[in-house]
Amino acid sequence: MSSILAQRPALMRSPVWFFDLDNTLHNASHAIFPAVNVNMNRYIARVLEAKSLPFDADVVNALRYDYWQRYGTTLMGMVRHHQVDPTHFLHEAHAFDDLASMVRTERGLLHMLKRLPGRKILLTNAPQKYARAMLRELGITRQFARHVHVEQMVVHRILRPKPSRSYLRKLLAHEGVSARRCVLVEDTLVNLKSAKAVGMRTVWLTQFLAASYGVARLPSYVDVKVKSVRRLAAAVSRLR
Numbered sequence: 001m002s003s004i005l006a007q008r009p010a011l012m013r014s015p016v017w018f019f020d021l022d023n024t025l026h027n028a029s030h031a032i033f034p035a036v037n038v039n040m041n042r043y044i045a046r047v048l049e050a051k052s053l054p055f056d057a058d059v060v061n062a063l064r065y066d067y068w069q070r071y072g073t074t075l076m077g078m079v080r081h082h083q084v085d086p087t088h089f090l091h092e093a094h095a096f097d098d099l100a101s102m103v104r105t106e107r108g109l110l111h112m113l114k115r116l117p118g119r120k121i122l123l124t125n126a127p128q129k130y131a132r133a134m135l136r137e138l139g140i141t142r143q144f145a146r147h148v149h150v151e152q153m154v155v156h157r158i159l160r161p162k163p164s165r166s167y168l169r170k171l172l173a174h175e176g177v178s179a180r181r182c183v184l185v186e187d188t189l190v191n192l193k194s195a196k197a198v199g200m201r202t203v204w205l206t207q208f209l210a211a212s213y214g215v216a217r218l219p220s221y222v223d224v225k226v227k228s229v230r231r232l233a234a235a236v237s238r239l240r
């Protein structure tokens with residue numbers, strides 16, 4: 001065996017896994033995201049109305065989507081352009097009557113995470129209250145050594161959720177691990193791009209994305225594409 005091949009597994013001997021939550025550990029497209037979108041639209045309409053700005057349903061919907069595209073989160077657009085209180089916005093966006101009935105995920109998720117070697121950290125742009133409730137519903141709260149929610153993603157007192165590279169660097173420094181030992185598992189490509197830029201390994205997890213969501217070629221910043229958490233243990237050997 002060549003020395004390079006011999007070294008390869010050692011690189012990932014004790015990986016530190018960073019897991020996204022929505023559409024990575026559960027199917028947010030099923031009911032959560034549609035409900036979040038309705039809640040956000042209601043909030044955006046209230047903000048525009050308060051400023052006496054003209055709007056209709058299409059304007060509101062387009063604004064929510066445009067901010068998400070431009071800043072990675074609708075939240076950041078609302079903070080930047082409308083000076084909303086981020087805590088209040090996130091709280092309202094994630095207010096659900098019956099979370100339990102909205103949860104869908106793959107069978108055996110707990111067992112898959114348990115079997116996966118390495119330290120696991122939750123890294124979600126969702127607010128703490130919702131993320132905690134969701135992890136409880138999924139029965140996987142204790143699988144994560146640490147939970148990082150959007151409220152904690154602050155650099156120099158400014159909110160910097162994913163895909164912020166400066167926050168990722170701060171997080172790695174805080175964890176005291178080199179980027180090359182860390183793997184981000186995500187459904188959102190722009191977040192994987194940032195992770196790769198700061199030196200992390202990247203796994204694109206796709207099972208909860210719409211079937212129509214296709215890319216012609218795997219982006220260069222994606223190290224491995226897998227469908228399920230079940231495939232992560234095998235994916236480690238493909239991470240260079």
Ligand SMILES: [Mg+2]
Binds near residue numbers: 020021022024186187
């Ligand atoms: Mg996600």
